[in-house]
Amino acid sequence: MVKGSGVGRPRASGAAASRPDARQAVLEAAGELFTGAGYAATTTRAIAERAGLRQASLYYHFPAKEDILAALLAETVRPSLALAARLVAGDAPAAVRLWALAYADIGLLGGARHNLGALYLLPEVGSPNLARFRIERAELKAAYGRLVAASGVEPAAVAIRTDLVFGLVESIAVIRRDDPALDVEAHVREGADGVVRLVGTEPVDAFRAEAHELLATLTD
Amino acid sequence: MVKGSGVGRPRASGAAASRPDARQAVLEAAGELFTGAGYAATTTRAIAERAGLRQASLYYHFPAKEDILAALLAETVRPSLALAARLVAGDAPAAVRLWALAYADIGLLGGARHNLGALYLLPEVGSPNLARFRIERAELKAAYGRLVAASGVEPAAVAIRTDLVFGLVESIAVIRRDDPALDVEAHVREGADGVVRLVGTEPVDAFRAEAHELLATLTD
Numbered sequence: 001m002v003k004g005s006g007v008g009r010p011r012a013s014g015a016a017a018s019r020p021d022a023r024q025a026v027l028e029a030a031g032e033l034f035t036g037a038g039y040a041a042t043t044t045r046a047i048a049e050r051a052g053l054r055q056a057s058l059y060y061h062f063p064a065k066e067d068i069l070a071a072l073l074a075e076t077v078r079p080s081l082a083l084a085a086r087l088v089a090g091d092a093p094a095a096v097r098l099w100a101l102a103y104a105d106i107g108l109l110g111g112a113r114h115n116l117g118a119l120y121l122l123p124e125v126g127s128p129n130l131a132r133f134r135i136e137r138a139e140l141k142a143a144y145g146r147l148v149a150a151s152g153v154e155p156a157a158v159a160i161r162t163d164l165v166f167g168l169v170e171s172i173a174v175i176r177r178d179d180p181a182l183d184v185e186a187h188v189r190e191g192a193d194g195v196v197r198l199v200g201t202e203p204v205d206a207f208r209a210e211a212h213e214l215l216a217t218l219t220d
Numbered sequence: 221m222v223k224g225s226g227v228g229r230p231r232a233s234g235a236a237a238s239r240p241d242a243r244q245a246v247l248e249a250a251g252e253l254f255t256g257a258g259y260a261a262t263t264t265r266a267i268a269e270r271a272g273l274r275q276a277s278l279y280y281h282f283p284a285k286e287d288i289l290a291a292l293l294a295e296t297v298r299p300s301l302a303l304a305a306r307l308v309a310g311d312a313p314a315a316v317r318l319w320a321l322a323y324a325d326i327g328l329l330g331g332a333r334h335n336l337g338a339l340y341l342l343p344e345v346g347s348p349n350l351a352r353f354r355i356e357r358a359e360l361k362a363a364y365g366r367l368v369a370a371s372g373v374e375p376a377a378v379a380i381r382t383d384l385v386f387g388l389v390e391s392i393a394v395i396r397r398d399d400p401a402l403d404v405e406a407h408v409r410e411g412a413d414g415v416v417r418l419v420g421t422e423p424v425d426a427f428r429a430e431a432h433e434l435l436a437t438l439t440d
Contacts, residue, residue, distance in 0.1 A: 036343070040260030121393070163398075167395055168384060172387070174340065175387055182383075190380045191384060197418055200417070
């Protein structure tokens with residue numbers, strides 16, 4: 001998880017606000033409420049109450065409700081974006097790198113404590129406060145696109161094929177919503193298999209083992 | 221399009237309410253507002269204004285805002301569900317029938333005037349008023365599952381593979397949201413190709429032609 005540095009934020013106005021875990025408590029409470037009751041139906045007051053903080057403390061960390069949404073959504077893309085940069089620069093077979101990225105990314109979205117990917121379709125994601133998330137998500141998609149292109153997909157088909165690959169990865173949010181008790185690990189493996197099938201590669205055990213080894217070297 | 225029968229609803233209280241197109245005008249206005257401003261941010265008053273109706277007329281057709289959502293979402297599954305029943309009962313090769321269903325279904329979701337699939341992740345979809353939509357969507361998914369199973373996927377993998385197929389089909393909503401100017405026809409064809417790739421079939425032109433012929437006989 002990548003955490004905000006807090007640089008440039010105003011000073012804490014009370015003891016609760018300066019608790020090092022206050023920011024994390026807000027994110028945890030908001031993640032639960034946004035994915036449960038819904039984003040629009042959740043007030044910052046309800047988030048502060050659930051987090052055990054005064055509203056002033058919440059505002060110290062997050063001036064607006066959209067800032068909380070932005071921080072939560074950042075957690076859903078930044079780790080995958082960092083991994084993607086290393087995979088794009090790597091020299092293993094492209095389909096192996098693609099499988100590895102999808103495996104880690106679906107694992108992040110599918111295994112997170114709250115189903116934050118379900119928030120991607122909120123109209124608020126189009127607001128200026130969410131610009132950074134939109135950019136980072138587009139960068140992640142572009143990294144998938146480079147791996148799709150390197151996998152041997154004909155150039156004219158790369159853009160749409162990348163849409164499908166990215167759509168399949170993110171669909172784990174709908175699958176989780178439909179079946180909260182699902183076997184995440186099985187879905188992550190099958191999802192990564194599906195991603196490489198979309199670019200014309202039938203995965204076999206040796207292929208998956210190579211991708212796992214690659215992930216082990218990159219995420220140490 | 222399947223329309224409600226109106227059975228059991230109160231009588232119209234004014235001329236506007238009995239206009240035969242009033243119900244459709246409400247759905248059109250609501251589709252635009254729900255997918256634009258968002259479901260929670262849209263009032264029934266705003267819908268009535270956009271539709272050129274009095275609020276009383278709107279309530280005659282839809283007693284609650286969720287009833288409008290239910291009617292809109294029904295339009296996104298019923299035509300595909302009717303087609304799926306005929307395809308499941310058919311005798312063409314299973315992967316051809318699966319391609320045909322995905323092609324028609326992605327076309328329905330991707331080509332609809334408003335991007336209603338973007339509403340599938342709303343928390344309100346879990347409410348009692350949306351039970352019928354949830355059941356019909358589950359029936360459609362079950363039909364995909366029967367075609368996935370008949371395509372030669374090993375029995376233990378059918379459930380997850382069906383999750384992926386259904387996720388890929390519905391991901392057209394995210395793709396449309398990200399790129400409102402996208403080439404829908406190309407995405408529909410590539411999406412259907414992707415669905416059969418997920419069950420291990422590499423589509424060729426003759427395969428697609430067979431699926432198109434099948435669709436022509438079933439949708440006459």
